[in-house]
Amino acid sequence: MPIEFVHAAALNPSTELNGLGQVGVDGEYFRNYVREMDVLGYDHVLLAYGAATPDPFALAAVALETTEQLGAFIALRPNLMAPTFAAKAAATLDQLSGGRVAYHLIAGGRAAEQAREGDRASKPQRYERMGEAIDILRRAWADPTPFDYHGEYFDIEDFNNAVVPVQSHIRIGVGGASPEAHTVVGEKGDFYGMWAEPLDETERIIARIRDIAAAADRTPPAFWATFRPIVAPTEREAWEKAWRIVEVLRKRTSAGVGNPWALGVPKTESQATRRVLEAHGEGALHDRATWFETSAAALGIGTTTALVGSYETVAAAILDYVDAGVEIIGMRGYDNLADMREYGREVIPLVRAELAHREATGERGRIVPQPEYQRGPHAEPFPDLRVAQLTELAGQR
Secondary structure, X not given: OOOEEEEEOOOOOOOOOOOOOOOOOOHHHHHHHHHHHHHHOOOEEEEOOOOOOOOHHHHHHHHHXXXXXXXXXXXXXXXXXXXXXXXXXXXXXXXXXXXXXXXXXXXXXXXXXXXXXXXXXXXHHHHHHHHHHHHHHHHHHHOOOOEEEEOOOOEEEEEOOOOOOOOOOOEEEEEOOOHHHHHHHHHHOOEEEEEOOOHHHHHHHHHHHHHHHHHOOOOOOEEEEEEEEEEEOOHHHHHHHHHHHHHHHHHHHHOOOOOOOOOOOOOOOOHHHHHHHHHHHHOOEXXXXXXXXXXXXXXXXXXXXXXXXXXXXXXXXXXXXXXXXXXXXXXXXXXXXXXXXXXXHHHHHHHHHHHHHHHHHOOOOOOOOOXXXXXXXXXOOOOHHHHHHHXXXXXXO
């Protein structure tokens, strides 16, 4: 089974840890960043969207022009751009890049964030609108014959799109953790983007969406889970790094500067935020290496689920999710450039080598040790680490 790796773009040297707080685009930094992703074998760069973030289409154009193989996952809110224009924009980039474009549609998890750009629709309405947008995108890419579309949110007459994509099928992903999101992606989407949750819950979500797809008589979407891996050559080094990161996140969150794009911490409607915080309440460490202490430290805002351990442990944990049905692995770092390099050099090759071994032999190999473990919440290793780390930090203040 081919597994794809996605990494979110870093636009400048600012990270959640270094406190630089830069929000603009450093063109040279960004170009070098995606160029290195391409060399390290990542499959796609995610160009995220927020009310205050740079234009993902412009970023995608630069990323695709700078690289040779790297694909672009372009995040899009259907309220911001007519689907007719969105169809032409993606098809144009697809032509220019030789077929390396995909859309990731997001409905938005906070009413306050939507209101910043004039969107007052309720959450169910936002997903209904997304479904109509997908219908129009599909039809516009299918052929240049003029067509009409009369829906609740879009009313189009005699539209024709002369910009035919290179790909026979530009993929459309859907994000969100609500039942409405599951319905839209099961009935219409090509891949489903979710924040990583414990394995049991991940399997339940995948089964639920597959059932929706089966009821709609269509092939189920691929499943994309995103992690914040914290890795090192050894377990102890990885956990020392993890607790250092958590302490920085706590201090920055309490000061209101944890995310340079967030204007305060408005009330969220996000089901994903609620679920990762509930997972933390059941125990910070789940399954082999899935850790929610980072989620709690960041108040569940944004993608926060960590995988903590040695390169081998984290590769094995990723394979656990692959075995659960995940086909697209998203990875974001806390020290963006260093982490992107470390994942690409140390973790991704282990995962791909093990998958190649399985494909060739039909058996699990020893490339990535996979000892038996108990699913669900369990005690963190190295119980002395947290006390030692906090004592050290306290002595520095």
